[in-house]
Amino acid sequence: MxxxxxxxxxxxxxxxxxxxxxxxxxxxxxxxxxxxxxxxxxxxxxxxxxxxxxxxxxxxxxxxxxxxxxxxxxxxxxxxxxxxxxxxxxxxxxxxxxxxxxxxxxxxxENKFCSVCGAKLEHDGAKRCMVCTGCGNEVYPKIAPAVILGIIDRETDSILLTRYADREYKKYALVAGFVEMGESAEAAAKREAMEETGLEITDIEYFASQPWGFAQNLLVGYFAQVKGSREIKMDTQELSEAVWVKREDVPAQPGGISLTGEMMWAFKSSQR
Ligand SMILES: [Zn+2]
Structure with missing residues (x-):
């Protein structure tokens, strides 16, 4: 990865x-x-x-x-x-x-001035941190955790693949979203599955994590099983497509650099 x-x-x-x-x-x-x-x-x-x-x-x-x-x-x-x-x-x-x-x-x-007192921020010099010249407030790089979720339907041996509605990235992706405050990564996975596809999930299992500096993220990958109805109710604001894809039809190859690609390959190659 x-x-x-x-x-x-x-x-x-x-x-x-x-x-x-x-x-x-x-x-x-x-x-x-x-x-x-x-x-x-x-x-x-x-x-x-x-x-x-x-x-x-x-x-x-x-x-x-x-x-x-x-x-x-x-x-x-x-x-x-x-x-x-x-x-x-x-x-x-x-x-x-x-x-x-x-x-x-x-x-x-994003950190030129202190958000507490408005004075100038300067680099600490000894650590990766900006320090306020007025009040001493210390500011560290922000990392936003986000979850990526491979939802599996064991009955049809399929995984849920999506496409974003309005992003540069046009290939198939997995259900994904930011972890909100007060929420565990697993709770975020459940919420995102419901919000983006209307699906309930169970047996959430950690796969791997990946830093992704282009969006200041730490991506955390999980697999989960669909629970109850398989019917997709797609969030059309977020997604342009959400489909169940059979294991053999998943468009994935080994050795990709993205967590999404790695997870799609893990399913296709029967590691999950
Ligand atoms: Zn300050």
Whole structure:
């Protein structure tokens, strides 16, 4: 899965400043500065950017230190590409870095001033945290938990697949949604199943989790069995399609990077 692309990820904050050989993540809205080489994303090194650009440590993956660029930058031979393009490059450490780096970029874009007193926020320097220059309030990156749910009907040996109504992502997906406050992930799974498809579920079983920086999520995957009526009452605001698909007809392959793809493959290949 996505988080398994790099052999190693070290998320611990490294306070040492960037040097010329470190990789830099420069975002501009939903675009990132890269070069696409044989369908692989290549990120610029600090020495390839105009000098004096402000950066902050993001994380380390496969021994490479990645820094987030805090101002707009350019580099010879690199151009801003939409994040959606990065979704479709060969999975490698650079792809992981862009998706996870975008999460950190959103954190910096959304936290310039203190939401308690309105004073300026500054990076702590010793940890991944913004500190208020007025009241000392500390702000950490926000991670939104969301559930992905494979609803199985044992009687017909089928799984429920969906398509989103109005998202860039047009392929088959699974029932999914955010965990609300005061709710467990399992309760969110039950609620989302009912809201999106009108189905009651039982035997909810944890499968795996996956960070997904493009939406600042932690995705938590579950399988569950449908209980009672199999009749789908689709939420047309959220979905354009919701169908029972037989095990052999599930459009999935092994080795995908997404939790949804992994779960669809797990069902197709009879692991569930
Ligand atoms: Zn403050």
């Amino acid at each position: 996505f988080q398994d692309i790099p052999d190693s990820v070290d998320i611990e904050f490294d306070p040492l400043p960037a040097n010329g050989g470190d990789s830099v993540l420069c975002f501009d809205g939903r675009s990132v500065l890269v070069r696409i080489d044989e369908n692989r994303a290549v990120l610029p090194k600090l020495c390839e950017l105009v000098s004096g650009i402000k950066t902050v440590f993001a994380f380390k993956a496969d021994g490479i230190r990645f820094f987030l660029c805090l101002e707009k930058a350019c580099a010879q031979g690199f151009e801003f590409q939409p994040l959606n393009r990065i979704r479709h490059v060969e999975p490698d450490t650079a792809q992981y870095a862009v998706v996870t780096g975008f999460h950190y970029y959103c954190f910096h874009m």
